[in-house]
Amino acid sequence: MGLERLAEVREAFLADLEAAGNDPEALEAVRIRYAGRRSGLLQELTAALRELPPEQKRDYGRALNELKKLVEGRLKEAAAAAGSRKAAAKVSTVDVTLPGRRPPRGAQHPVHLVRRRIENIFLRMGYSVEDGPEVEDDWHNFEALNIPPDHPARDDQDTFYMPSGHVLRTHTSPVQARVMERQSPPIRIVVPGRVYRRDSDLRHSPMFHQIEGLVVDEGITFGHLKATLETFLHELFSDVAVRFRPSYFPFTEPSAEVDITCIFCGGSGCGVCSGSGWIEILGSGMVDPRVFEKVGVDAERYTGFAFGLGLDRVAMLVHGIPDLRLLFSGDQRLTRQFA
Ligand SMILES: [Zn+2]
Structure with missing residues (x-):
């Protein structure tokens, strides 16, 4: 021991x-x-x-x-x-020579891709991207844009009304009014977003997408409108001719609809363009002085132009999608093609 x-x-x-x-x-x-x-x-x-x-x-x-x-x-x-x-x-019982499991890969929606392309074209031209509410008051959706209560243009637009008197905006134009109310010129904006109308078929959906543009400054002319939209359409579709047709919109004067030569037949006529060789692509015009007055822009000093187009329609044209409803079906067979 x-x-x-x-x-x-x-x-x-x-x-x-x-x-x-x-x-x-x-x-x-x-x-x-x-x-x-x-x-x-x-x-x-x-x-x-x-x-x-x-x-x-x-x-x-x-x-x-x-x-x-x-x-x-x-x-x-x-x-x-x-x-x-x-x-x-x-x-060591894991066989490291076996191939790994691939994580599923997402894809961007074709409407989103087109929106980004268009935004980028205008960002390069010095525009900024603006946003606004989808539930809109009557003033911004109609009154400020020179569409008073008894105006026939209200009937064309199949509006969704809410019990409060608000509406689901029928176009992206109310954002123009909002920006002009809070910001003094010069203004150079594009406004992409969802809009709503009571309409549903091959070419219409109750919810769809628009992009809107607005330029306000001293000395803006129809020449600026034309050059801007021609530049934009040539960037977006490269090889097309562009034409302007007189038209009417409540918030612009004068107004023009803009066509491009059909991107499917090159202008010789086909099913998509109904044989005309032209495809209507956007609406435009010089801002009506009465709109300036309503939103507090000095109509003596400033002029401006505005334009708008449907993003879904452009996505369908660019990617050859036959039915508008496919875009909103949530079907991954469609979106996977854009991965
Ligand atoms: Zn055609």
Whole structure:
């Protein structure tokens, strides 16, 4: 008994531990033999402390504590090593030569793609992109745009009315009025967004997309309108002729509808253009001075032009999509083609 016994146990423990290696069961047996709570050797050595003569207790106690620490520390290390070896063994059962699982890849919607293309053309020309509410008040959707309550243009637009008297905006033009109310010229904006009308067939959906443009400054003429829209349409469709036809809109005067030569037949006539060789693509005009008066822009000092077109229609033309409703069907067979 005494310090010699401690040294023996220490040697035996280290030898047993080495023999156990990384085998979890053998390690457990070593743990029980030395550090077991009931009959472990460390228990026995601790009990032996009481039998020692007082002058030996102090050295023995210190050596015993060191031995306990060593046993606990080494057992812990060995258990951790065995554990990570086990985990490593598990990993190696994965066949790393097999091909991985591909994450599903999303695609941008064709209307979104066309919108971005058009926005980018105008951003390069120095315009900014504006946004506005889809639930609109009567003033911004109609009155400010020179469409009073008894105006026949209200009938054309098949409006969704809300009980509060608000409407789902029938065009993106109310954003023009909002921007002119809060910002003084010069103004150069495009406004993309969702609009709503009570209409549904091959070519109409109760919700569809428009993009609207507005320029207000001193000395803006119809020449600026024409040059801007020709530049834009040549960027968007490259090889087309552009023509302007007189038209009518309540908020512009004079007004013009703009056609391009049919992108399918090049102008010789086909089913898409109903044999005419031309496709109507946008509406435009010089901002009516009465609109300026309503939104507080000095009509003596400033002039401007506005234009608008259907994004869905452009997406259908550019990508040859036959039915407008396909765009809003949520059918991934359509969108996947744009990945
Ligand atoms: Zn054609």
